[in-house]
Amino acid sequence: MKTILVVDDEGKIRDVVVSYLKKEGFQAVEAATGSEALQALQRESVDLVILDLMLPDMDGEQVCQTIRKMNSVPILMLTAKVSENNRIKGLSMGADDYLTKPFDPREVVARVRAILRRTDDGHLLADRLSFNDGHLDIDSLKHTVFCHGEPVNLTPNEYKLLLALAKYPQRHFTREELVDKVLGYAFDGDMRTIDQHVKNIRHNIEPDPKNPQYIVTVYGLGYRFAGGTT
Numbered sequence: 750m751k752t753i754l755v756v757d758d759e760g761k762i763r764d765v766v767v768s769y770l771k772k773e774g775f776q777a778v779e780a781a782t783g784s785e786a787l788q789a790l791q792r793e794s795v796d797l798v799i800l801d802l803m804l805p806d807m808d809g810e811q812v813c814q815t816i817r818k819m820n821s822v823p824i825l826m827l828t829a830k831v832s833e834n835n836r837i838k839g840l841s842m843g844a845d846d847y848l849t850k851p852f853d854p855r856e857v858v859a860r861v862r863a864i865l866r867r868t869d870d871g872h873l874l875a876d877r878l879s880f881n882d883g884h885l886d887i888d889s890l891k892h893t894v895f896c897h898g899e900p901v902n903l904t905p906n907e908y909k910l911l912l913a914l915a916k917y918p919q920r921h922f923t924r925e926e927l928v929d930k931v932l933g934y935a936f937d938g939d940m941r942t943i944d945q946h947v948k949n950i951r952h953n954i955e956p957d958p959k960n961p962q963y964i965v966t967v968y969g970l971g972y973r974f975a976g977g978t979t
Contacts, residue, residue, distance in 0.1 A: 751865060752776040752794060754874045756786040757801040757827065766799060769854040770861070783807040787815060789886070795822055797861055800844075802828035813844055821892075823864045823905050840977070845906050845933075867909065867932060878915050880976035885954055885963065887915055906931055907946050909956070914964060915972035923971040947972060957965070 753770050757763050758781050767777040778793050780786040783804045789795070798816065802809035813824055826844045845864050848857065878887040886895040889912055894901040903911065914922065914928045922930075924943045932942065951958040963976040 750774065750777050752778060752795040753861060754778045754786060754789055754793070754795045754798045756779060756780045756798060756804070756809070758782065758784070758803070758805050759801075762827075763802075764855055770856050773858050773862075775861070781805075783809070783815075786812055787819075790816065790819060790822070797823045797825065797865060799825045799827060799861070800858065802826060817902060817904065821903065821905050821908065824858070825860055825864060827857075845904060858931050864905075867906065880915070880963070884956075885976060887912055903950065903953060904946075907950050907953075909958055910946050911950050911964075912944070913977070914972060916959040918974050918976065921967050921970055921973045925971075927971065943971075 753772070753775050755763050755777055757766070757780075758783070758842060763779050763781070767779060770777045778789050778795065780789050783806050786798070786800070788821045790798075792901050800809050800812060800816075800882050804812065809826060809828070813826070814824065817822065823845045826833075826847045828847070828851060829850045846860055877889070879885070884897060886893075888894075892908065894903055894908065894911065910927060913927065918953060927943050931946070947964055948958075951961050951964060955961045963974060965973055965975045
């Protein structure tokens with residue numbers, strides 16, 4: 750049974766979300782503040798975090814960044830902020846999806862299920878890929894990425910995007926194809942989400958992110974993985 754951490758300072762919202770999650774077979778842990786959320790992550794085994802951006806002690810973006818330093822648990826952000834810039838900012842900080850308030854709790858559950866399906870790489874081939882004499886190593890069995898032997902901290906979606914590209918070197922992928930592979934067919938957000946994930950990955954694995962040698966832009970189409978396997 751998957752455990753979901755619900756972080757929101759509004760008790761009524763937590764009650765509704767938790768109730769729907771439990772009806773769908775999930776376990777739920779609650780937190781009303783950012784500090785409570787971080788403490789819960791240290792003592793509980795959590796499979797996904799539903800995180801409100803407006804918290805009384807720290808903003809959700811700060812909580813998201815702190816979580817990302819701890820582990821790669823998927824994060825669904827909840828917010829009353831609706832601008833595209835806020836969405837992109839949240840994704841760049843490590844969120845896996847973004848839902849604006851007010852929302853239908855059934856959609857929250859649907860998003861949770863979709864994120865968990867996407868971040869479960871059990872269907873991927875157990876494999877270890879190495880590029881450029883070990884500069885970049887991807888172990889899909891252990892769900893880890895290393896550069897020069899040092900671990901790389903990617904979000905679950907960033908990891909899946911990198912692995913999807915790396916398994917098919919030199920193949921061109923459109924943004925639509927990558928959205929389907931990484932975010933799922935039901936994703937109805939902006940295709941630029943993929944661009945933001947690529948930017949984050951480049952920042953973590955490329956020697957020079959402005960002149961990438963691994964994930965290369967195919968202008969007018971999408972992206973391809975150009976790293977040579979060793």
